Amino acid sequence: MKYYIIAGEASGDLHGSNLIKSLKEKDSTAIIRCWGGDLMQEVGGDLAKHYKEMAFMGFLEVLKNIPSIFKNIKFCKEDILKFQPDVIIFIDFSGFNLRIAKWAKQQNFKTNYYISPQIWASRESRIHKIKRDIDKMYVILPFEKSFYAKHNYSVEFVGHPLLDAIVNSSTLEENTFRSKNNLHPSKPIVALLPGSRKQEVQKMLDLMLSIIDDFETYQFIIAGAPSLDNTFYKPFLKHKNVGFVSNETYTLLKYSHAALITSGTATLEAALFKVPQVVCYKGNWVSYQIAKRIITLDYISLVNLIMGKETVKELIQGELTPANLKLELTNILDGTNRTKILQDYDLLEQKLGGKGASEKAADLIIENV
Numbered sequence: 285m286k287y288y289i290i291a292g293e294a295s296g297d298l299h300g301s302n303l304i305k306s307l308k309e310k311d312s313t314a315i316i317r318c319w320g321g322d323l324m325q326e327v328g329g330d331l332a333k334h335y336k337e338m339a340f341m342g343f344l345e346v347l348k349n350i351p352s353i354f355k356n357i358k359f360c361k362e363d364i365l366k367f368q369p370d371v372i373i374f375i376d377f378s379g380f381n382l383r384i385a386k387w388a389k390q391q392n393f394k395t396n397y398y399i400s401p402q403i404w405a406s407r408e409s410r411i412h413k414i415k416r417d418i419d420k421m422y423v424i425l426p427f428e429k430s431f432y433a434k435h436n437y438s439v440e441f442v443g444h445p446l447l448d449a450i451v452n453s454s455t456l457e458e459n460t461f462r463s464k465n466n467l468h469p470s471k472p473i474v475a476l477l478p479g480s481r482k483q484e485v486q487k488m489l490d491l492m493l494s495i496i497d498d499f500e501t502y503q504f505i506i507a508g509a510p511s512l513d514n515t516f517y518k519p520f521l522k523h524k525n526v527g528f529v530s531n532e533t534y535t536l537l538k539y540s541h542a543a544l545i546t547s548g549t550a551t552l553e554a555a556l557f558k559v560p561q562v563v564c565y566k567g568n569w570v571s572y573q574i575a576k577r578i579i580t581l582d583y584i585s586l587v588n589l590i591m592g593k594e595t596v597k598e599l600i601q602g603e604l605t606p607a608n609l610k611l612e613l614t615n616i617l618d619g620t621n622r623t624k625i626l627q628d629y630d631l632l633e634q635k636l637g638g639k640g641a642s643e644k645a646a647d648l649i650i651e652n653v
Contacts, residue, residue: 285311285653288369289318289329290360290384292338292377294510295549297321299399299445299642300375302452304329306646317367319360332363338380353380360384364393371653374418375399382410385417394653396420398645400439404431411435420652422645425590426635442644443637446549450556451639455535462539467527471503472541474613475559477533479546480509482516488564489520492544495610496525502541502617507533542616544609551585551596555632560616560625562609563587563598590635595628 287307291300301323308314308328318329319338325331338356361384364372371394374381378401385395400423403410414421414437421439423429432439455461462469478488489506496504508517508530517528529536533550537543537557545551547565554561563585583589587596597612599605615621 285314285370285650286367287314287316287371287373287649288364288367289316289320289324289373289375290377290381291318291320291324291375292335292380294321294335296375296377296399297323297335298449300324300329301327302445302448302642303373303375303398303645306642307649310643310646311650317363317369333359356380357383361387364388365391370394371396371649373398373649376401378402378410382413382417386413389417394419396422396649396652398422398442398649399424399445400428400432404428411437420648422648424641425586426637427590427592440644440648441637442648443639443641444552445641446552446556447633447636447639448642450534450553453534455538456532458539461532461535465505465527465529465532467505468503471501473536473539474499474502474504475536475540475543475545475554476504476506477543477545477550477554478506478564479548480511482512484546485509485512485516487566488546491564491566491604491606491609493520493523493526494606495613496523498610499613499617500525503527505529505536505540507536542613542622544613547584547598549586551587552590555587555596555629558626558629560622561587561596562612562616563596564604564609565598565600566604587632591628591632595625595632 289300291297297320300320304316304324304327316329317332318324319333320329321335372388374385374397376399388395395418397418400421401410422442423439424444426441429439429441476492478485478492503525505527506517506520508514508528514530521528537554537559540559543554543559543561545554545561545563547563551563565584583598585596585598588594599608616625
């Protein structure tokens, strides 16, 4: 069969690559054309467009690139018509994918969605577009099944693909990792995952590093974002207790005692590596005020959303101060807070449904074409 897959971000490229592997294992005739990245191309996807040409974030950046966005939409439609797939598979990236889905449904293509848009967080009214334009939805968060059920839309929960990504990842031995990156040979590590955008990283690292003199028996290691050049991080590495690693986030988490993390998928990755964490978020005041009125969630981290309670401490906006950060980091380095978090992480992993999300999704896609 012929599959057309559209992913528009680095995470979509990762999960799309694992889906392609599963589709090819289960369908020896599979021909796959895709929008994604290097990982999807490496496992046999015929790349139509790289996600780096489409990654526009923030209101202003989107406005500035409207001509490029419309050009990509036009090209995508033409490419689908030329390829004539048996099924189109959308991976997250809702702004672009829901536009293509509407058109694809009108052209009588089969439409499947893997990794739901986060309509449970904001703009819930998009459910009407999904019900109209998506034939089958495969979700990765356990609460999404009941969310869609209240809208009379049946979805399949396949488990979270991060479980597979972590199992399949290759990590170095601890001594090798520390030596290679010039880290202290024995000091316990506090991982710093400050996000991926320059302005965000600058703000978060200034705050995170403001407390390190109070924790001299630990070393603080920054995880570099693939989207940023390593030279960007040099000003933050002047302190003897601060180190840096690039493209080794999973190895870093594997050997970390605790972590300070800007909200995002990284909060869930740290939980799966069993690293107690403090979630940190402070945005532009105007953007935060807008987001506060649009997003209707009790928590911002995936860990707490999945658990339905505050498993990890979230310091948001005005609460994110050096004093609070110092207190909460102290609380997770030792003692009862740390023990409770680790117990909750075990429950979290159970809630995520176990390994094999990509395989389950591939089975269902093939079955429903």
